[in-house]
Amino acid sequence: MKDIKSTRDMRSFLLEQMQGVAEGTVDLGTAKGVANLSQQVYNTINIELKVAQAKEKIKGLTIDSVNFDD
16 A cells, blocks of 8 residues: 555545445445544645634734633
8 A cells, every 4th residue: 555645635535435335345434434434534624724714814913822711
């Protein structure tokens, strides 16, 4: 298996897994695990994007932490 270093690589890998499930060469449980991990990769990228957008909007303003005890 080649290293996945970009979203293009990840899409290609996921499509190969989908094809493998359809052909019966990839176990469905394995495919579900891969899909769950891929979702986590997406989630972290999405969080990073939202943080970058928030930083751009607030430029220099500080954000107080949220107190969970209140």
